[in-house]
Every structure is written in structure tokens, then in C-alpha cells.
Amino acid sequence: MQEFELIRQIFRNADYAQPNAQIAQSIGDDCALLNIPAGQQLAVTTDSLLEHVHFPADADPFLLGQRALAVAVSDLAAAGAVPLAFTLALSLPHPDVAWLQSFSRGLAAMAQQCHIRLVGGDTTAGPLNIGITAMGCVPHGCGLLRSGAAVGELLFVSGPLGAAAAALRLFKHDSLLSADTQQQLLDAFWTPQPQLALGQWLRGKAGAVQDISDGLLADAAHIAHESGVQLCIEQHKVPLAQAAVACDAAQALSWALTGGDDYQLLFTLTPAYQEQLQHEFPQAVCIGYVQVGQGLQLVDDQGRLLSYTKTGYQHFG
Amino acid sequence: MQEFELIRQIFRNADYAQPNAQIAQSIGDDCALLNIPAGQQLAVTTDSLLEHVHFPADADPFLLGQRALAVAVSDLAAAGAVPLAFTLALSLPHPDVAWLQSFSRGLAAMAQQCHIRLVGGDTTAGPLNIGITAMGCVPHGCGLLRSGAAVGELLFVSGPLGAAAAALRLFKHDSLLSADTQQQLLDAFWTPQPQLALGQWLRGKAGAVQDISDGLLADAAHIAHESGVQLCIEQHKVPLAQAAVACDAAQALSWALTGGDDYQLLFTLTPAYQEQLQHEFPQAVCIGYVQVGQGLQLVDDQGRLLSYTKTGYQHFG
Numbered sequence: 115m116q117e118f119e120l121i122r123q124i125f126r127n128a129d130y131a132q133p134n135a136q137i138a139q140s141i142g143d144d145c146a147l148l149n150i151p152a153g154q155q156l157a158v159t160t161d162s163l164l165e166h167v168h169f170p171a172d173a174d175p176f177l178l179g180q181r182a183l184a185v186a187v188s189d190l191a192a193a194g195a196v197p198l199a200f201t202l203a204l205s206l207p208h209p210d211v212a213w214l215q216s217f218s219r220g221l222a223a224m225a226q227q228c229h230i231r232l233v234g235g236d237t238t239a240g241p242l243n244i245g246i247t248a249m250g251c252v253p254h255g256c257g258l259l260r261s262g263a264a265v266g267e268l269l270f271v272s273g274p275l276g277a278a279a280a281a282l283r284l285f286k287h288d289s290l291l292s293a294d295t296q297q298q299l300l301d302a303f304w305t306p307q308p309q310l311a312l313g314q315w316l317r318g319k320a321g322a323v324q325d326i327s328d329g330l331l332a333d334a335a336h337i338a339h340e341s342g343v344q345l346c347i348e349q350h351k352v353p354l355a356q357a358a359v360a361c362d363a364a365q366a367l368s369w370a371l372t373g374g375d376d377y378q379l380l381f382t383l384t385p386a387y388q389e390q391l392q393h394e395f396p397q398a399v400c401i402g403y404v405q406v407g408q409g410l411q412l413v414d415d416q417g418r419l420l421s422y423t424k425t426g427y428q429h430f431g
Numbered sequence: 432m433q434e435f436e437l438i439r440q441i442f443r444n445a446d447y448a449q450p451n452a453q454i455a456q457s458i459g460d461d462c463a464l465l466n467i468p469a470g471q472q473l474a475v476t477t478d479s480l481l482e483h484v485h486f487p488a489d490a491d492p493f494l495l496g497q498r499a500l501a502v503a504v505s506d507l508a509a510a511g512a513v514p515l516a517f518t519l520a521l522s523l524p525h526p527d528v529a530w531l532q533s534f535s536r537g538l539a540a541m542a543q544q545c546h547i548r549l550v551g552g553d554t555t556a557g558p559l560n561i562g563i564t565a566m567g568c569v570p571h572g573c574g575l576l577r578s579g580a581a582v583g584e585l586l587f588v589s590g591p592l593g594a595a596a597a598a599l600r601l602f603k604h605d606s607l608l609s610a611d612t613q614q615q616l617l618d619a620f621w622t623p624q625p626q627l628a629l630g631q632w633l634r635g636k637a638g639a640v641q642d643i644s645d646g647l648l649a650d651a652a653h654i655a656h657e658s659g660v661q662l663c664i665e666q667h668k669v670p671l672a673q674a675a676v677a678c679d680a681a682q683a684l685s686w687a688l689t690g691g692d693d694y695q696l697l698f699t700l701t702p703a704y705q706e707q708l709q710h711e712f713p714q715a716v717c718i719g720y721v722q723v724g725q726g727l728q729l730v731d732d733q734g735r736l737l738s739y740t741k742t743g744y745q746h747f748g
Binding site for chain 2: 122138139143144145146147148149150152154155156157158159160161162164166167168189190192193196199201202203205233234235236238239241243245246247249250252254255257258259260261323324325340
């Protein structure tokens with residue numbers, strides 16, 4: 115297990131694993147020790163990425179490092195938190211130092227972008243499995259939750275949807291798409307952008323917030339359930355990623371509604387904030403509203419109810 | 432994936448996953464939100480347990496739940512921290528609800544003993560892999576590290592060693608041992624006792640502290656390396672677990688020196704504290720001292736140098 119010791123050194127010596135003002139003790143001891151500023155709560159989230167389940171076999175380790183950290187930090191964004199630190203539990207079949215160095219560079223790129231540092235790790239021999247627990251700070255009582263949506267609020271997404279789901283097709287089939295479009299799809303899948311600035315802006319304003327990981331409809335259903343309200347989604351307002359439309363115009367809406375993996379934020383806000391939101395975050399789009407009831411309602415541009423099934427969607431009557 | 436949703440409900444509804452005064456938001460949202468008391472630092476550690484690597488196939492899920500949490504909490508003990516919360520990243524091949532309920536009961540038993548609560552989780556389909564990130568609180572600047580050992584301090588272990596390593600033999604071979612001895616060995620492996628009271632007592636007193644997970648010699652080498660000192664271990668003073676001796680008297684010392692998995696604490700302390708330590712923690716044993724130099728020295732009861740190899744140990748000359 116000498117080689118696993120070498121791997122631990124790769125992480126321990128990385129720039130993104132060094133102490134700073136908030137990290138009194140970083141990776142390398144039994145525990146890390148973190149300073150939480152007075153008046154702040156700690157936001158904590160954990161995510162696992164598994165080969166074959168969350169990403170294709172033989173994935174580029176640099177991209178994998180970026181994506182694994184982005185997915186976890188996206189949850190901090192959804193809580194309105196400022197990233198602080200993360201731990202990494204990594205299982206990999208062989209102690210492949212070149213793979214690890216590339217993976218570490220991917221982590222480093224996302225860690226630098228998000229101002230978050232590695233403070234603990236555990237590396238073991240086993241099927242490829244990347245577990246990240248991310249921690250951040252949020253002013254006391256200001257953490258954003260799924261449970262705060264209120265009737266009368268509007269429903270927004272932070273940007274276009276569907277590109278990450280469209281990218282999955284590229285993994286399976288040769289493609290006639292332009293190199294530009296292919297790159298846009300792959301970027302959407304491999305390098306989701308945690309919406310940290312928006313999440314922090316939403317503190318004290320939003321009703322409910324969550325990031326879109328399972329798909330718009332599934333995640334909207336979570337907000338509806340946790341808040342005890344009904345969300346009405348106006349299907350024609352859902353913003354479709356250009357690259358997803360270019361990839362397959364007939365599929366793009368379905369990808370946007372159910373594809374997941376986009377890591378945009380889904381949130382509710384009173385109409386009074388809409389103008390300010392659109393000024394500060396022009397990519398945000400109002401896609402519906404909160405009403406009395408439970409679950410979801412999907413409507414077309416005439417207000418007619420649509421019903422969604424796994425294989426598509428159709429008019430009710 | 433309906434069944435994975437069911438599994439999430441098992442954890443979310445568990446007693447040990449409910450909010451308390453320090454846990455403002457528990458499992459079920461994008462992030463948990465924790466209150467860290469003023470003047471405290473957050474101690475964080477992460478551990479993974481993999482089937483075939485850390486435990487035998489078809490292990491009892493109740494015992495697995497206990498052990499997985501104990502191993503992580505033991506790191507909090509080594510930092511002198513008071514447990515607060517943990518997250519669970521669980522991959523398992525099939526959404527086996529009976530298995531999960533038993534695993535959850537094992538977690539619950541250890542969580543109750545250690546006063547720690549589940550605040551986040553991620554359950555996915557994949558090879559069995561249990562990732563736990565544990566968090567605790569320690570008064571600012573009082574966290575215990577591996578790097579503080581100073582020349583002139585004595586070296587202690589918190590209790591007898593070798594039983595967990597001896598238990599591994601039971602997994603592989605039929606045994607003629609008494610039922611009592613077998614149970615003691617299995618208990619040592621499956622239900623290590625995080626030394627939380629001792630860890631907290633050591634705050635402000637100990638030089639260096641860590642828990643023994645890799646084995647006494649390997650872990651002592653970590654302290655020596657991080658502290659820039661040499662640890663001298665008096666081999667005849669190393670306390671051997673009775674059940675390990677009963678299992679194989681000839682092997683017991685080797686298990687105690689290199690077996691690992693006992694999760695006792697290994698620590699250095701000035702002689703002035705020895706009497707108080709032995710009064711409060713009578714199981715603690717002085718096994719050596721800190722001196723100028725680097726690495727480890729193993730000596731016999733005549734002070735003669737011993738050299739240890741993977742297959743045994745022998746006199747130098």
C-alpha cells in the first residue's frame with residue numbers, strides 16, 4: 115500500500131488543500147479543524163458519484179474531478195452558503211498516479227473557482243467511487259430550504275436546461291453535430307457551474323430553493339412536497355439549452371423537463387423581486403407560480419393541463 | 432428507483448436523524464444547517480468502509496452500521512472533539528429494505544452511545560461502500576493533533592490491543608475457541624468503542640494524539656513523523672488483549688503491534704499527568720517515551736533494540 119500513501123501525498127500537498135484563515139488544521143491528521151465565523155451556521159451536504167451510474171467508464175479524470183466537486187458545491191449554492199471546505203472519500207481500483215494527478219487538477223480547477231479547500235480524505239482500493247462532503251457558511255437563520263415556497267410566489271430557473279441530458283447521447287452514439295455543439299453539451303455535463311452568487315443573493319428573499327439534479331419536474335415535486343403547496347409550471351416558458359435543441363429539437367423539451375444534471379437553481383420568489391432578479395441575473399427565467407394544492411401542474415400556453423409520462427407528455431383532454 | 436426513495440425515508444425518519452438544538456435543519460434538504468457554539472472549532476473527518484477490504488462479504492448489517500460509525504467517531508475522539516453530526520454516503524447493490532433497516536439500527540445504537548446525529552445522506556446503487564463524514568466541536572485552539580509530541584513526554588495507549596486483528600482469523604477459519612473468547616474478539620472488531628471521554632480529558636494536556644487504526648507501529652510512526660521526534664516503544668509494556676492471547680499466544684504480540692482496527696488512542700503526555708491519567712482511566716498503559724530523533728525504536732525489557740519486520744520481530748544483534 116506504498117502507492118496509496120503516495121496518493122495521499124498528492125492530495126495533501128495540493129494547493130487547494132492548504133490551511134487558510136478558516137482552516138486551522140487541514141488534511142493529514144485524524145480530523146481537520148475549521149473556524150466557523152460568529153453568527154454563521156454550517157451548511158453540510160454529501161454526494162457520491164459512481165462509475166456506470168453517474169458517469170461513463172473510462173471518463174477523463176480531470177473532468178471527473180471538476181464535476182464531482184461542482185455537484186457537491188451546487189448544494190451549497192442552493193442553501194445560499196459560501197463554500198468553506200470539503201472532504202473526499204475516494205475508492206479506485208488501482209493506485210494510478212497519473213490518473214490521480216489529473217483528477218486532482220480537475221478538483222483544483224473547481225476548488226479555485228468556488229473558493230473551497232480540501233480538508234480531509236480517505237483513499238481505498240475498490241470500484242471507482244467519489245464521495246464528497248462539502249461544507250459552507252451561511253448567516254444564522256438565512257439558510258435556504260425546499261420547504262419555504264408560499265402561494266403567490268413565482269417559480270424561476272436560473273438558466274437553460276437540457277444540455278447535460280443531451281450530452282449523455284454523445285457518450286452512447288457517434289454524432290453528426292458540429293464540434294461547437296458537441297463541446298457545449300460536454301461542458302454542460304462535465305463542468306456544471308454552481309450558482310453561488312445567485313444562491314447568496316436569494317438569502318432573505320426566496321421562498322424555496324433547490325438545485326436541479328434529478329430533473330426539473332422531479333425537483334419541483336420535492337419543493338411542492340416539502341412546502342405543502344402546488345407548483346404550476348408553464349411548459350412553454352421552460353428555457354431550453356440551445357445546444358440541446360441543436361442536438362435534437364424534438365427531444366429538447368423532454369431533456370429539459372426530466373433530464374437532470376444541469377445544476378441550475380429552481381426557486382420561488384415574490385413578484386416584487388422579479389425586476390431586481392432579472393437585472394442582476396438576466397439568465398433567470400420565470401417558468402410558473404405557486405398555488406394552493408399539492409404536487410405539480412404542467413400547463414401549455416393556453417393554460418391547458420398537460421400530463422407528463424416517462425416516454426413523453428400529452429394533453430389531458 | 433422507488434425503492435431507493437423508500438430507503439431515504441428509512442434514514443430520514445430515524446430517531447438519530449431528527450433535529451436538536453445544534454441541528455437546525457437535518458437530512459432531507461440540499462444541505463443540513465448546523466449551529467456551532469461560539470468559541471468552538473469544527474472537527475471533521477471522513478472514512479470509507481468497503482466490502483472485502485474493510486469487512487468480510489455478507490457481514491451482519493447491524494454490526495456494520497455500528498462499526499462504520501464507531502470508526503469515524505474514533506477520529507473525533509482523537510481530536511478531543513464532542514460529536515455533533517455525521518453524513519452517510521451509502522452505495523449498495525440492491526435496495527434491500529430489510530438489510531437497510533438492520534444497518535440503520537446498528538447506526539442508531541452507535542449514534543445514541545456517541546450522541547451524534549445523521550444530517551445528510553446519499554444512497555446509490557453500486558458495490559457496497561459506506562462513507563461517513565463525522566463532525567464534532569472542540570474549544571478553539573484545543574483540538575488534539577499528531578504533531579505535538581515533545582521530547583520527555585511518555586507514550587500511552589488507552590487499552591489492550593490485538594483483539595480486532597485476532598477476530599480476522601475467525602472470519603477465515605473454524606475455531607476451537609470458547610464461545611466467550613470468540614464473542615470478545617468479534618465485539619472488538621465489530622463494536623470498537625470510541626474513546627471520547629479520554630480524548631476530551633486529554634485536551635490541553637496531551638502532546639500528540641491519534642487513534643490506532645492501521646496498527647500501533649504504523650500509527651506511532653505517524654506521530655513521530657508529524658512531531659519531528661522519535662518514539663521509543665517498550666515492547667514488553669504493550670498491553671495485549673486477553674482474548675487475543677487466548678486465541679493464539681504466539682501471535683498476540685504481533686497482532687497488538689501491527690494488527691490495527693482496535694481504535695484505542697495512542698498519545699503522549701508529560702510525566703506530571705501520569706498519576707491523574709491512571710486514576711481517571713485505569714486501562715491506559717504507559718508503553719514508552721518520546722526522545723530526540725526520528726521514527727520508531729522498539730526495545731525489550733533490557734532496553735535492547737528490536738527490529739520489526741512484516742513476518743515477525745527479532746533482536747538486532
